[in-house]
Amino acid sequence: MSLENAILVGVFDGFTWIRCVGKGSFVTSPVMKECAENRIAAGERCLVIDLQACTGMDSTFMGQLASFSARLSKLGATGGVQIAGAGERNRNSLEDLGLDCLLEIDPPAALWRGHANEVRGLLEPYLLGRPPACWTGPSTCWNRTRSSPPRMRRMPASLRVSSESSKKR
Template sequence: MSSENAILVGVFDGFTWIRCEGKGSFVISPVMKECAESRIAEGERCLVIDLEACTGMDSTFMGQLASFAARLSKLGAKGGVQIAGAGERNRTSLEDLGLDCLLEIDPPVALWRGRAEQVRAELEPYRPGHAPTVKERARHILEAHQTLAATSEENARKFAGVVGILEQEVAENERKAD
């Protein structure tokens, strides 16, 4: 993770705010996952993902956002995943994959509405517990794409080839480890 690419986090009454600065990609996605999963494990049921400073997103990053929404939905969470500051480009990317059905993009009514700048001023850099291994990163990328493929028939077709290749790569990595 470089200084131009960071995850910032803050815990507030009723939500956790996670800000992606720089490119939302397979590089930063495991850090965001670790951060979000630790908050969900602690009982958080509303994640706000701030994309205001996110310069673009790859499919792994978007698959990870979808997986947060799916996980919180299974837990019966009321807040789920809300996207703040999506901007036109990131909103279009999310909508192109149909993720606007899973994520609340810039919801007009939210606990944080009217205080986004105050919240952003209180964020701290997230310090990951460990750097993912090559094997862990490959599995992470596969799982994110499997999540995207599971969201719709169109995405299943769109990502079938990628998922197949990633499954082979992960299986190869598993065999090498044995």
């Protein structure tokens, strides 16, 4: 997959950010699926799908978004799947298929609201079968010994949440 069509990710305290660059299609869907499934298996309950740089979506890609929402709903997740930066074209595509009933499109009270550009600057490419270095290895970006959600090492202070405030969500 080229950088023209890529999936970029970041793990933050309270959510995982997945950014689609280029067309969201059957080409990028397996990468996004693996990334989301790994994060859900690790306990993540809020996925933010960033469509700001997404030039369009096919049915495979939108089907993946619906499947993430269904899976998180079955797990009783309160965050679910949130869409950031949908834009008019992508919003219309999601609404035409009724996915706006399953996904939160640009939710006004989202934890990341007002910090999207900051978050986008911290993302790393996700390659099929090879999660970003910050997910594994000795220089891990998150502390696996704590029960709270992972925090990126370079996470902006404005996005950090205390364990007390994350319990209230």
